[in-house]
Amino acid sequence: MNDVQSLLGEEAKDLLTHTCQGITKEELILPGRDFVDRVVAQTDRSPRVLRNLQSVFDHGRLAGTGHVSVLPVDQGIEHSAASAFAANPRYLDPENIVELAIEGGCNAVASTLGVLGAVSRRYAHKIPFIVKLNHNELLTYPNHYDQIMFGNVEQCFDLGAAGVGATVYFGSLESDRQLQEASEVFARAHALGMFTVLWCYLRNSAFKKDGVDYSVSADLTGQANHLGVTIEADIIKQKQPENNGGYPALDFGRTDKLLYGKLTTDHPIDLTRWQVANCYMGRVGLINSGGASTGKGDLAAAARTAVINKRAGGTGLITGRKAFQRPTGEGIELLRTVQDVYLDDTITVA
Secondary structure (H helix, E strand, O other): OOOHHHHHHHHHHHHHHOOOOOOOHHHOOOOOOOHHHHOHHHOOOOHHHHHHHHHHHOOOOOOOOOOEEEEEEOHHHHHHHHHHHOOOHHHHOHHHHHHHHHHOOOOEEEEEHHHHHHOHHHHOOOOOEEEEOEEOOOOOOOOOOOOEEOOOHHHHHHOOOOEEEEEEEEOOOOHHHHHHHHHHHHHHHHHHOOEEEEEEEEOOHHHEEOOEEHHHEHHHHHHHHHHHHHOOOOEEEEOOOOEOOHHHHHOOOOOOHHHHOOOOOOOHHHHHHHHHHOOHHHOOEEEEEOOOOOOOOHHHHHHHHHHHHHHHOOOEEEOOHHHHOOOHHHHHHHHHHHHHHHHOOOOOOO
8 A cells, every 4th residue: 555645745735634614514515335225316317227336335445435446448549559559569458448447446447339339248348438428539630629428328338337438528629419419428428317428528729818827717617527427427526727817818708706715715625516516516426537558657647636626625536547558557546546535534634
């Protein structure tokens, strides 16, 4: 077990002792072992959806905590197989992807229709499957960015998936269509008893201004989350915020100055707390992205992201490239380090 405090370095005291004042923990609906009974069972989700969502919370090293650790591997489509797997070609074989999720103690594995369909009879009963249905492909020349459907909900149901996932590029010219398609997919998935996960990403070159990338600002990502829960996503996946003030900096949309003073500060836990708040104050779980692999500092970066998510009131982490773009033993260690944060009772909600 890695020492989380050592991994956090000079930030340890600040991250582990911070208290959120703008939106307090008492105002949130927090994760817990009874989350499905306490929160999701109040909704319009069917008993089959409740059962499949509970299966995720009951699996892996985090079983019974109300938190989740998910291995996502769709980068072979979203980026390219070469960029994703050249560092570790064994993950071109879908079986090794699922085995990494199992050996790493994950609650679920998320991947493409092809990957999970290739090994469904062997593994669908051993770890919950989340099929990511739409993707951005980069083989079109010149490259363009759009999420398109690669399959349908019935195929996910037939291969034994517990849940389905989709991405919306909020802010893009195609976002209206993507939002409508995701809404239709989620409604059908719920009808068949599967839970839903929405990757709520912002994509527009105009979101970058004066050297600042506001596609990871708390105010804009928070609103993306709020749109995602509106189409009844059961889990929201979002990049952890790195700044705030996207609305005023870009001079568009509508916001309120209270967000930038009373409700948040520039502290990363406060910024992520705003993301949680936009998920109906925690009624829908927020999982943050583990981000790209940068090499040597991945373990510390993953632990930091997990601490911020947990202390903000989030539900967990979805960690892909940091885990599978390295030797298998190191990937397992990284996944388990993330999980150790959620298993550590001394790391509490801020």
